[in-house]
Structures are given as structure tokens and as C-alpha cells.
Amino acid sequence: MPVKLKQLAELLGLSQTTVSRALNGYPEVNAKTRQRVLKAVRETGYRPNRAAQRLATGKAYSIGLVMPIASGIVSDIHFGEFLAGLAEEAVKHDFHFVLNPSAPEDEEATFRRLAASGNVDAVFLAHMRANDPRIAMLKSLSIPFVVHGRSIGGPKDYPFVDIDNTAAFYEATRLLIQLGHRRVALINGQEHLAFAIRRKKGVTRALKDWGLDLDETLVHHSVMTDEYGYRSMQRFLEQPDPPTAVLCSSTVLALGAVRAINQAGLTVGADISIIAHDDVLPMLKPENFSVPLTTTRSSLRAAGARIASRLIGGILDRGTYPDQELWRAELIVRASTGPAPGK
Amino acid sequence: MPVKLKQLAELLGLSQTTVSRALNGYPEVNAKTRQRVLKAVRETGYRPNRAAQRLATGKAYSIGLVMPIASGIVSDIHFGEFLAGLAEEAVKHDFHFVLNPSAPEDEEATFRRLAASGNVDAVFLAHMRANDPRIAMLKSLSIPFVVHGRSIGGPKDYPFVDIDNTAAFYEATRLLIQLGHRRVALINGQEHLAFAIRRKKGVTRALKDWGLDLDETLVHHSVMTDEYGYRSMQRFLEQPDPPTAVLCSSTVLALGAVRAINQAGLTVGADISIIAHDDVLPMLKPENFSVPLTTTRSSLRAAGARIASRLIGGILDRGTYPDQELWRAELIVRASTGPAPGK
DNA sequence: AGGAGCATCCAAAGCGCTTTGGGAGGAGGC
DNA sequence: GCCTCCTCCCAAAGCGCTTTGGATGCTCCT
Structure with missing residues (x-):
């Protein structure tokens, strides 16, 4: 049977009111008293009953x-x-x-x-x-x-x-441009989603700042699964003038993209550069890719x-x-x- | 301001006790009275306050x-x-x-x-x-x-x-055997999971009942992603004596497997038969596969x-x-x- | 006729908290 | 020295339900 507020108050020789106030940070309680209360809480392991709090406060917690x-x-x-x-x-x-x-x-x-x-x-x-x-x-x-x-x-x-999706993909694209890439592809999330729109904007803007254009045939939007990453990359590679670098909106997409690249007999990081956004998914770490992945990282x-x-x-x-x-x-x-x- | 039990009781000219009992199915309330109460609940839109119930009953709901x-x-x-x-x-x-x-x-x-x-x-x-x-x-x-x-x-x-995983995969395997397949592969979930163990047992047992053995090199265990389905199938196809049929523990695995089959220039349903377990994932319907998938179905x-x-x-x-x-x-x-x- | 027994209902006491409305006592102002 | 104003604390009233412990008639038996 867990200890209740009433018992705690009795133990301390205080009223329930005071103990409650001490716990909830109200000002009208002496600092010394508050300390005593907190100490007693620690010793007794008191934990307020959420059901009672819900009822009394009207909050749902x-x-x-x-x-x-x-x-x-x-x-x-x-x-x-x-x-x-x-x-x-x-x-x-x-x-x-x-x-x-x-x-x-x-x-x-x-x-x-x-x-x-x-x-x-x-x-x-x-x-x-x-x-x-x-x-x-x-x-x-x-x-x-x-x-x-x-x-x-x-x-x-x-x-x-x-x-800041725009900035992230701007910077990623800038890095690619600085490395000499001119044809950059984007495997993005679904077209109607705001983050995808912004990421595309980041890429477009970076290219533009360096006098380049984003080729719309090098942009794919889809659900972010391995499968679609693979398909998109495959189609890019079939183009007469394939990209030398690709940005992926997720490491999951990158997984598929990398597979397509390897399968085409190309080498990631040499023939094709790849940067993916990394949501820090525990089951898919960019450092564990056969060629460790350059990423824009932000933990979901x-x-x-x-x-x-x-x-x-x-x-x-x-x-x-x-x-x-x-x-x-x-x-x-x-x-x-x-x-x-x-x- | 939502209506409360007290008001409902007053409205009906009953006590809270009786109304509460009527609502909670206690026997000591007249059938006619209960009907009146239920009617009033419908009309007023009364919904008991969960916080109060939690406190009164001690249940967490x-x-x-x-x-x-x-x-x-x-x-x-x-x-x-x-x-x-x-x-x-x-x-x-x-x-x-x-x-x-x-x-x-x-x-x-x-x-x-x-x-x-x-x-x-x-x-x-x-x-x-x-x-x-x-x-x-x-x-x-x-x-x-x-x-x-x-x-x-x-x-x-x-x-x-x-x-009944054993039965499901037993029956799936039996179908394959009846169709003349002799080399059957299994792309399964992780080895330590009970469902995977049972599914393998089902396959083994069916083969045995027809005097066949399950070739251990035709069994793969992994996390059930597209990626692993693909890899497993690819490795099966590289074998000197590849299977003519494969069972997959998930449509997700099947997705990868199908891709590997197509890529090898083979035709699903003709060169290689495939049966997958279908958890009825809304985003992956077996009937939408390029070759609609035979499945053992049970909604997750x-x-x-x-x-x-x-x-x-x-x-x-x-x-x-x-x-x-x-x-x-x-x-x-x-x-x-x-x-x-x-x- | 006198209970026993049942069906049906009610008043009131919680459940464990928060919060309202003071109240005692000391400090400070005049 | 009296009044006001803080500071710090308390008693008690809820919050909206469930449940205990009867009460009140009625029926049915003997």
C-alpha cells in the first residue's frame, strides 16, 4: 500500500495543504519546510496518485x-x-x-x-x-x-x-558542388510534404547560387522505403547523362540507392557521391554502410x-x-x- | 459543460446510486428504470468522467x-x-x-x-x-x-x-509440393522468434510427409525487410541447384524476393513460385504485386x-x-x- | 396474521488529491 | 502602543464517480 498525502502530512506534523503546496512549488511555504517535505518524500517514496490529481485538477495528464x-x-x-x-x-x-x-x-x-x-x-x-x-x-x-x-x-x-531542411540540403548540395559535381539528383519524400518541398528548395537554391540548374528529371518523390530508393537510382542511372551525385531524404532511401549503384558496377564515393539525411534510426546507421555515408544528421x-x-x-x-x-x-x-x- | 451523474440523477428523480448501477449493469435495478436511465443518457449525451471513475474504482483504464x-x-x-x-x-x-x-x-x-x-x-x-x-x-x-x-x-x-504458423506454412508447402515443386526455400523472420521456428517446422513437416527434406542452405533468417528478402533470394538463385519455389514470412520480404527474381530474368509463378505470409499491411497488398501473390493471410x-x-x-x-x-x-x-x- | 425474503431504491461515505478562504503571529509604520 | 500587512500554515470543501449499509414496500409461506 503506497503512502498517501494524508499520511505524509501526519508524519511531518503538517497539513495536507502545506505538503501539497510544497510539492507543487507554491510560494507560500517556508523554504525550510519545503526541504523537510521533499526529504520525507524521498524517504517514504511518496508518489502522488495520478487519478486523484486528474480529478482534482481537471487535467488529463x-x-x-x-x-x-x-x-x-x-x-x-x-x-x-x-x-x-x-x-x-x-x-x-x-x-x-x-x-x-x-x-x-x-x-x-x-x-x-x-x-x-x-x-x-x-x-x-x-x-x-x-x-x-x-x-x-x-x-x-x-x-x-x-x-x-x-x-x-x-x-x-x-x-x-x-x-532547417532548406539549409541542410543547401549545405549538402554546396559540398557536392565544391567537389566538382554538376549533375545532382534528389531522391525525396512525398511531394506534398513540407519537408520534401524545403529540401528540394535547398538543393535548387544551392545549384542556382553556383549558376547551375536542377534537372527535374533528376528529382523523384516517393514514400521513403528502400524499394523506392532503389528504383529511383536505377532510373537515374539509365539516363543518357546520369548524375554524379545524389541526395537522399532518408538513409532508408539511401539503402536502396546504394544497392542500385553497386549493382550497376559503380562505386559509391568514387563514381557516384551520395549524401543522405540521417534521422538516426538505430537499425540503419550511416557509418555501417559498406561505404560509410555522408549525412545531414538530426535525431528524430x-x-x-x-x-x-x-x-x-x-x-x-x-x-x-x-x-x-x-x-x-x-x-x-x-x-x-x-x-x-x-x- | 458536460452533464454529470448528479444532474442526470436529479433529472430522472433517482439517486446517483441507482443511475450508476443502471449504467454498470448491476442487477438490483428495475428493468424499466434501467431503460429510462439509458434513454436519458442518450438524450443528454452523458459520459462518465474517466478521472472520477479511476479514482473511485482504483482502476487505471x-x-x-x-x-x-x-x-x-x-x-x-x-x-x-x-x-x-x-x-x-x-x-x-x-x-x-x-x-x-x-x-x-x-x-x-x-x-x-x-x-x-x-x-x-x-x-x-x-x-x-x-x-x-x-x-x-x-x-x-x-x-x-x-x-x-x-x-x-x-x-x-x-x-x-x-x-497457427505451423499449419499455415505446412499447407502452403503442401500446395507447392502438389504443384510438383521439390526444392523449396524459406525466407524467414529472425531465428530466435517463435513464429519463425514454427513456420520452419511447418515447412519441414510437409516436406517430410511427402518424403522430402528441407535443404538448410535454402533457409534464411533475418529481419523482415525488403532488403533482406532481396539478398536472400539472390543468394538462392546463385546456387547450383536453385529452388523452384520459395516461402516468405512477410510480404515485405516477398517484395525484395520478387525483385531479385525479376532481375535474374525469371518469371514469378512460372519459373519460380512464391507464397508469402500476408499480415494485411495496407501499404503492401499482395494483389497489387506485378504478379499477384499467393499468400497465407491473417490480419495483424x-x-x-x-x-x-x-x-x-x-x-x-x-x-x-x-x-x-x-x-x-x-x-x-x-x-x-x-x-x-x-x- | 406474522414473518421471511426479495426486489428496488437511497443517503452518505469514501477514493486521494487541489484549492478556497481564512487565521495566527510577527514585522514595520505612524 | 495600535493598526496594517506580510508570511506561513490550516480546516474543509470540492472534483465526479462507486459502493456500503441500510430502508421501504410487496409477495409468499406457514
Whole structure:
């Protein structure tokens, strides 16, 4: 039988009120008293009963998740990794999840139901598209949220955590150009997703800054699986004037691309340079590729943890966070990039 | 402001006790009264406050999930699909999840903490191995659980939902034999997993029943990704006496296998027959393969939903379920299977 | 006729926290 | 020396449900 607040108060010769206030950081309690309370908590192993807190405060201490289920959609490896980050942080604070599988067309209704149910204090949003209507919707539901990624166009004032995709792919492309590459290909995520749009923009801009153009036939958009990486690369190589370098939006895509390259009898890093974005998936480390992969790195799990942290912080009124965070990806050079052939 | 039990009771001219009992199916309430109550609930849209129920009953109304995070491990597509099934059912009953990411070596501690926290009423267990120690552990923690899959060896009396992997692959193999195939290969899941062991057993047994042997060089175990399906098939085809038929433990593996076959200039269903196990992944339908795939089918999402259903039923003391369920997979013949070449 | 026994309902006591509305006592101002 | 104003603490009232321990009639038996 776990110790309860009442017992703790008796033990300390204090009222429940004071103990509760000491624990929740209210100012009207003597510093010395607070110390005594905290010490007693440590010794007794007291943990407040979440059910009681929920009832008393009206907070749900849980966060809502709408997980997309549909044919084309990413219930993929990236989602799992992100979820792990979210959960890692949530479990520390004893937060629950309400998982709502939802077909894309029902998503709005799902969010609405979720907000109305009172079962969650906050939600998070991902897979941002251009002019994503869900941001305005969540605002109108007036439920706290944090977006993973950013929309393009539409309202600007919403909380998000994103990486600077444009900059990351700009820098990656710049490196390739500096190495002498002139024909650069891009194997990207699905065309409607904001991150894919930005990455393409980064590539385009870098090429332009050096007086080059992005050849549209060297750009493929698809679900980010091994399979599509392979197919895309294969088609690039079939072209009369194949690229000497390729950027991949995921190491998963790169896996397929590398296979296609090898199969064509070419060597990664010599005949074809490759840079991939690395979400730091534990099962697919760029350094373990037969030719270690040059990458733009930013941990998906860390993003999940950060978003959970911000959501939870907001709910508990603790800590202050910047509203909009744009993380820089690190450009890590390994062996898959080299001078363009013939330079 | 949602309507509460008290208001509902006043509205009906009844006590809270009676209304509560009417809603929770207690016998000491007149049938007519119960009907009145239910009608009022429908009209007012009353929904009991979960926080209050949690506090009053001591139940958590939530189920615990330990999600494996580690290099080799499946935070893969199959997990997402299963999770969707779980969540689909849970959301119907207003159940929450407590997601615990955990490295395999910490799993025991995680379960222990989870059970002790009182945050969950039940947990579920997956990725069964032979002699899986976690079953005994969960029993000793005396927290309700349902296993997805079955162990091999060890205690027999625990609740599970599994498919009859042995039978499924026995029947698939039998079909191949009847079609004249004699050299049959198997691209399986990881060797230590119970389902993989059983599937191999099914193949072995079928071959044996027809006086044939399973050639160990025609059996590969790996994580079930496209990539490994491709590699395995490629290696089979390089053999001096390649198989004329291959069984895959997942459509994901089959995807790679098919690619390897095509690339070798062979035709699926004519030169090489292929049967895959189909978990009914929305993004990978066997009927959409260039040559539609013959499969043993059993929906992973349905299994998730069923397990959630059983866990929730157990918590609410509602409904009775068989303790151990062994589902039969359906063998669905499509175009990827045909007579062995030269027959 | 007098209970026993059942069916049906109710008042009130929790569940374990947070929060409201003071109250005691000492410091400081005049 | 009196009043005001903090500082620090407390008692008690919820939060919205479930459940205990009766109460009240009625039927049925003997």
C-alpha cells in the first residue's frame, strides 16, 4: 500500500495543504519546510496518485496522438522512431497517450472528438503539408499543440519543432558542388510534404547560387522505403547523362540507392557521391554502410522527446520554451562523397 | 459543460446510486428504470468522467506497452500495424496507453516498474521467443496480460492470441509440393522468434510427409525487410541447384524476393513460385504485386484489436473470451504459384 | 396474521488529491 | 502602543464517480 498525502502530512506534523503546496512549488511555504517535505518524500517514496490529481485538477495528464492509417502513408520506421522519443519523455513524467488511428479523411473529426473528450491536454501534429489546414483547425479547437515540422504558407504563429531542411540540403548540395559535381539528383519524400518541398528548395537554391540548374528529371518523390530508393537510382542511372551525385531524404532511401549503384558496377564515393539525411534510426546507421555515408544528421527521436517535453511543460506550467524551434542538421562527411569523376 | 451523474440523477428523480448501477449493469435495478436511465443518457449525451471513475474504482483504464528500441529490432512496419489495431479498439472504450520504450536488456525492469506504478491494469507481450522468460515474469508480477504469439516450451497456461504458423506454412508447402515443386526455400523472420521456428517446422513437416527434406542452405533468417528478402533470394538463385519455389514470412520480404527474381530474368509463378505470409499491411497488398501473390493471410491489425478487446474485457469484467486463441491463416491462391518448371 | 425474503431504491461515505478562504503571529509604520 | 500587512500554515470543501449499509414496500409461506 503506497503512502498517501494524508499520511505524509501526519508524519511531518503538517497539513495536507502545506505538503501539497510544497510539492507543487507554491510560494507560500517556508523554504525550510519545503526541504523537510521533499526529504520525507524521498524517504517514504511518496508518489502522488495520478487519478486523484486528474480529478482534482481537471487535467488529463495525457497527450493525444492521431496516427495515420492508410495505404500510402507512413506507418513506417520513421514514425516508430519519433514515437519512441515522445514516449521516452512522457514516461518520465507519468503521462499517458491516447492513440487514435485515423484515416486521413477522418482526421479532422478525430481531432475534434479528441479535444472534446477531455481525455487529453494537448496533441501533436506531424506530416506537415503546404498550407496545412490542420493548424488553423487546432487553433480553433483551442487545444494546446506542438507541430513537428512546419507548414509552408498559411498562419505563421504556431508552436513547432522543425529542422532547417532548406539549409541542410543547401549545405549538402554546396559540398557536392565544391567537389566538382554538376549533375545532382534528389531522391525525396512525398511531394506534398513540407519537408520534401524545403529540401528540394535547398538543393535548387544551392545549384542556382553556383549558376547551375536542377534537372527535374533528376528529382523523384516517393514514400521513403528502400524499394523506392532503389528504383529511383536505377532510373537515374539509365539516363543518357546520369548524375554524379545524389541526395537522399532518408538513409532508408539511401539503402536502396546504394544497392542500385553497386549493382550497376559503380562505386559509391568514387563514381557516384551520395549524401543522405540521417534521422538516426538505430537499425540503419550511416557509418555501417559498406561505404560509410555522408549525412545531414538530426535525431528524430530527439525531436519526439523535445516535443513531448514542450507539451508536458506547457501542461504543467513549468519551464519556458521558445515557441518555434528550428534545429540545424549537422553535415557529417564520411566516405560516400568524393570529387566528381574526371575532376 | 458536460452533464454529470448528479444532474442526470436529479433529472430522472433517482439517486446517483441507482443511475450508476443502471449504467454498470448491476442487477438490483428495475428493468424499466434501467431503460429510462439509458434513454436519458442518450438524450443528454452523458459520459462518465474517466478521472472520477479511476479514482473511485482504483482502476487505471489503461494498458501498458513496452516497445522495444534497439538496433536489430522491429520498430518496423509490422509493429505499427499491430499498434493501430490495439489503438482502434482501445479508443472505442476510452482506454489509454502507457508507452514504455525499452532496450531489451531493461525490459524486465520496465515491466516491473509498470506493474508497480499502478498506471496500467494490464499489459501485452509480443515478439515471443522460445522458452520466453517474460511469461513467468509477468505471472509473478500478477498483472493481467495477453500474449501476441506463443512461446515454445515453458509454461503452457497463459492467455494468448496466435496464428497457427505451423499449419499455415505446412499447407502452403503442401500446395507447392502438389504443384510438383521439390526444392523449396524459406525466407524467414529472425531465428530466435517463435513464429519463425514454427513456420520452419511447418515447412519441414510437409516436406517430410511427402518424403522430402528441407535443404538448410535454402533457409534464411533475418529481419523482415525488403532488403533482406532481396539478398536472400539472390543468394538462392546463385546456387547450383536453385529452388523452384520459395516461402516468405512477410510480404515485405516477398517484395525484395520478387525483385531479385525479376532481375535474374525469371518469371514469378512460372519459373519460380512464391507464397508469402500476408499480415494485411495496407501499404503492401499482395494483389497489387506485378504478379499477384499467393499468400497465407491473417490480419495483424485484427490481432491487435482482438488483444485489446480481451485485455479491456478482462479489466471491465465484461464478456468472456477463450483464454487461448489459435487463429488459422487463410491460404489464398493467386498467380504467384504455378506448376514446377518441367512438370 | 406474522414473518421471511426479495426486489428496488437511497443517503452518505469514501477514493486521494487541489484549492478556497481564512487565521495566527510577527514585522514595520505612524 | 495600535493598526496594517506580510508570511506561513490550516480546516474543509470540492472534483465526479462507486459502493456500503441500510430502508421501504410487496409477495409468499406457514
